[in-house]
Amino acid sequence: MSKLLSPAKTEVLFMGNEAIARGALEAGLSVAAGYPGTPSSEVIENLASVAGQRNLYVEWSTNEKVAVEVAAAASFAGLRSMCVMKQNGVNVASDFLLHLTASGTRGGMVLVSCEDPGALSSVNEGESRYFARMLEIPLLEPANFQEAKDLTKWAFELSEKIHNIVMLRSVTRMSHASGNVICGSLTDKSRVARFVYDGPITDPLRGPVISTPVVAKHRLQQEKLEKAKKLFEESPFNKYFGPKKPQLLIITSSVCFLYSQEAVSSLGLQKRAGILKLGCTWPLPERLLKKYLRLTDKIMIVEEVLPFMEESVKVLAAGMPKEIGLKTFYGKIDKTLPAVGELNPDIICAALSKVMKVKCKSIPAAYVKGLQKAAALIPPRDQTFCPGCPHRASFWSINTALKRDGREGFVCGDIGCYAMAALTPAIGFHTVRTLHSMGSGTGLACGFAKLGAFGFDKPVLSVCGDSTFYHAVIPALINAQHNRADITFVVLDNAGTAMTGFQPHPGLTTSAMGEAVPAVDIAQICAAIGAKVAISDPFDLDGTSKLLNSFMEQSGSLNVLILRQICALSPEKKGKKKFEMRVDEALCLGEDCGCNRLCTRIFRCPALTWDRTKKKAVVDEVICAGCGVCSSICPQKAIMKTEVIS
Amino acid sequence: MKHCVSNAKLHSKVYRGGKEEATLHAPGRQQSYRVIRRGADNAPGIRRAGVANKGRRRKVAWYKEPMNIIITGVGGQGNVMASRVLAGMLVDAGYFVTIGETFGMSQRGGSVMSHLRVSSRCALSPQIPQGRADIIVALEPVEAIRVLSKYGNPAVTVLSNSRVVYPIGVITGDFNYPSLDKIKAIFDKLTVRNWLINATSVAVEMGNPVLSNIVMIGALAKMNLLPIDRRAFEKEITKNMPADKRRINFAAFDAGAKMV
Secondary structure (H helix, E strand, O other), rough: HHHHOOOOOEEEEEHHHHHHHHHHHHOOOOOEOOOOOOOOOOHHHHHHHHHHHHHHEEEOOOOOHHHHHOOOOOOOOOOOOOEEEEHHHHHHHHHHHHHHHHHOOOOEEEEEEOOOOOOOOOOOOOHHHHHHHHHOOEOOOEOHHHHHHHHHHHHHHHHHOOOOOOOEEEHHHHOOOEEEEEEOOOOOOOOOOOOOOOOOOOOOOOOOOOOHHHHHHHHHHHHHHHHHHHHHHOOOEEEEOOOOOOOEEEOOOOOHHHHHHHHHHHOOOOOOOOEOOEEEEEOOOOHHHHHHHHOEEEEEEEEOOOOOHHHHHHHHHOOHHHOOOOOEOOOOOOOOOOOOOOHHHHHHHHHHHHOOOOOOOOOOOOHHHHHHHHHHHHOOOOOOOOOOOOOHHHHHHHHHHHHHOOOEEEEEEEOOOOHHHHOOOOOOOOOEEEOOHHHHHHHHHHHHHHOOHOOOOOOOOEEEHHHHHHHHHHHHHHHHHHHOOEEEEEEEEEEOOOOOEOOOOOOOOOOOHHHHOOOOOOHHHHHHOOOEEEEEEOOOHHHHHHHHHHHHHHHOEEEEEEEEEOOOOOOOOOOOOOOOEEEEOOOOOOHHHOOHHHHHHHHOOOOEEEEEOOEEEEEOOOOOOOOOOOHHOOOOEEEEEOOHHH | OOOOOOOOHHHHHOOOOOOOOOOOOOOOOOOOOOOOHHHHHHOOOOOHHHOOOOOOOOOOOOOOOOEEEEEEEEEEOOHHHHHHHHHHHHHHHOOOOEEEEEOOOOOOEEEEEEEEEEEOOOOOOOOOOOOOOOOEEEEHHHHHHHHHHOOOOOOEEEEEEEEOOOHHHHHOOOOOOOOHHHHHHHHHOOEEEEEEOHHHHHHHHHOOOHHHHHHHHHHHHHOOOOOHHHHHHHHHHHHOOOOHHHHHHHHHHHHOOOOO
C-alpha cells in the first residue's frame, strides 16, 4: 500500500509535498492539475500514484495557466480541486487567476505554490506571496510537516466557506524536507460533478461563472477576504510561543518558524523572546496582531525572501498607534536580515544576537582554524551535465557549427537542465548568451533576428527542451514564422521533463495517471507552422553539426532541428551502458597532442578523467554511462568504444 | 507555556504528550551525553497515546538530544535513498526525524547533502546550524571535508567512503584533489572518531556501485551511535523495496557492518 494512504492515526515520515498531497486527500480532493517544477512536482506525482484507488483525476497540464483552468472547471462543477506549481508558474497562471478570483469558485479550490528561496533549483527566487495580495485571496503558509497536511486540508474548507480560491505557499526547505506526520482519516464521501449556470448573472453560485459585473463582483471578492480575515483571527494555525512579557516579539511564518525557534533556543533567549507563528499570512488577522504587538516595543519579522509580512505588519501598526504604542521593527527593511537568498538558523542567530546583545556560542578558535585549513585544500564541485547527457553532445555540435559558420553566432537559452550550458564550469565551450523564463529564448531570438536594419548580422539560434516546447515556445515559434524572423531553433528532445524527474508531457503516450494517451508530435507542429524541420541524433556529432550549418546558411526561413536522445538518468536508460569505453594509452598523446586536452578540458564529462601520473585521459568505469560520444571527439581516435551485447 | 512545538500537539486531535510547562527545546545546547528520552521518564508511550503504532517503540538508550547527522556525496550516489532508509528506521524507533534536502538541479554533478535531525522531543529545522553536526556520513571523501569544514566540531564522528569522484575542476586541471592520506590526516585531526572505508569497491564486487550507500548504512549501524540495527533495516527495506531487490541490499548492509 502506498504510504500516502496510511490509515488514520498512524505516524509516517512525509516529505512536505507528500504531506500536502495527503492533506488534499483527507479533504476529499477530486481533481488535481499542475506543471512540473522544483520544488513542487512531488505533490502531483504522489496524487497521480493513488488516482485509481482514490477516484481522482490528476494531470500534468501543458502549462500552469491551463492547470489552473482545469482545476477551476472542477470547482465550478462543485468538486474539490487543486492546482500545483512552482513560483514562476503563478506568474504564468496570473492572468486567469486575476479573473478567477473575481468570478469566485464553488467547490473548494486550492492553489499550491512551492517557492525556491535561494534559487536552489531555479533561475530566480521570485515570490508569489505578493500575488495573494494582488489577487485579493487568502494566503496560508505551513510551518512544519504536520501543518503542511493539516493546513492543506483546512484550505479546502476555507475556500468553500468564502467561495474563492485559497493560496497555500510552501518553500523548498518545506516541500523537499521530511518530517513526522500523524495521518487523519481519508474521506469516503464522493461528490458528483454538476455545473449550474442558469441562475441570474449576479448570482455567483447559480449563474454563469464570470467576473462581470466587475465592480459588484470585486466588492463581493473583498467581502470574501474580510470573511477569511475573521476566520484567521480564531485560527489555531496562528500561535504564540514564549513568555507573557517578552522583550522581543518575533513574527514569523513557514520554515522560518523552525529556524527562529532554533535560534532563540541556541542563544538561550527562551525567557526574553517570544515567537508569533502565523499560518495565515494574508490578510493578517488584525485583532490577533494587536494583542501580540502590545506585548513589547521590539518587533522582529523573520520571513523569506522579501519583506511581505513585514510591510503588512507595519501598515497594521501604523493604524493603531494608540493601542499598541511606538515600535522598533527589525527585519529586511532595516537590513537586520538579508532580503536576498534563503535564511537559516545561523543567519537568524546572528541577527538576534545583535538585537538582543547576546553572544552566539562559538567553537574553539584553534579548531576553526583547522577547519579553514582543511577547506582550503578541497576542490569546488561545480554542477555539470551528467555522464551520458545528450545536452553535452548537442551543445558540442552547436558550438562546432557556430565556429565553422564564423559569424559569431550565439544561442538564446531556455529553462531546463540545458540552462547549465550558460554556466562556465558545466562545459568548456559556451554558446548560450541569454537565459530567462520558459519559452523566452525563442522570443528573444525572434527579436535579435529582426535587428538587421540596425546593423546586427550574427546568426541567432534558440534552444528549448521538449516539455518547454509545449509549455511556452509555440507562440514564439508562430511569431518567428509570421514575422519572418530568420532563426534556427533547436529542440533538445530527451523524452520527458527530465530536470524535475521525468514527468510525462504532451509528446509522450502515457499520462500522469499511467493511461495511454495520444502523443502530440513536435515535428508535425513545427511543420504545420511552416518551418523547415529536420531530426537528428545528438550523439551523431558530425551529422548534427553539418545539419546546423546548412540551416544557418539558409536565410529567409524558420529552421527547426529536433535532437532526439533519451535522458541518461531516465529509467529506460539508467544503469544500461550501450558501450564499454576505454582510452588506448598507446594512442593518447596527452598534453603533447596539441588538442589542449579536448576530452578533459573542453568536453568535460565527469566520467572522462585525467590520470596525473600517466598524463593520459582515463575513463572512470563506475560513473561512465557508455554513451560513446567521447570516442568521436578525440583527434587521435584514442577513446575506444565496444558495444555491450546484452 | 509550551515552547517546544511538536507538530501535532498544536493542530491534530492526537495528543502527543509532553509537559505543559516544558520550555523551548534547546537543539545543540545539550552537550551532555546519555540524555534519557523524555517520553521514557515522563510517561511511557505518551507520545503514542491514541496512535495506531503505539507500543512499537523499543526502549533504547539515547545518546544526545538532538542528534544531527549529515549524509553527503555527489549527485547520483544514492544520497537521498540513504537518508530515507535511515530516517525510516528512526521514525519507526519512535523519534521525531526531520530530513532537510535539496534535489533537482543541484544533483547534476554537484555536491549533495541531506541533513537528518533526530529528536525525542519535537520537529526541528531542516537545516543544521553551522558547527553542529554529530555524525557525517560521506559517500565521497572530499565531500566529507566540505561538510566538515562548515558543520564540524571537536566531537564530530565521520564515516567516509574512500572512492573518489573527481570534480570537473580537477579533471580540467584547474584544481587539485588531496590524497587519501591527506584526507585521513584531516579526519584524524578534526574528528573524535572516523572511518575511511572503500564501500564502492565492495558494492562493485556485489555487482552494482550504487549499493555503496547501503554498505555505508551497514557500517553506520555497526558504529552503535544510533538506535538502528539489522532488524530495523530489514523491516525498512521490506516495506519499501520489491522482493527481488531485498537480498542484495541485506548483503550490502552486512558487508558494511564488517568494515568498521
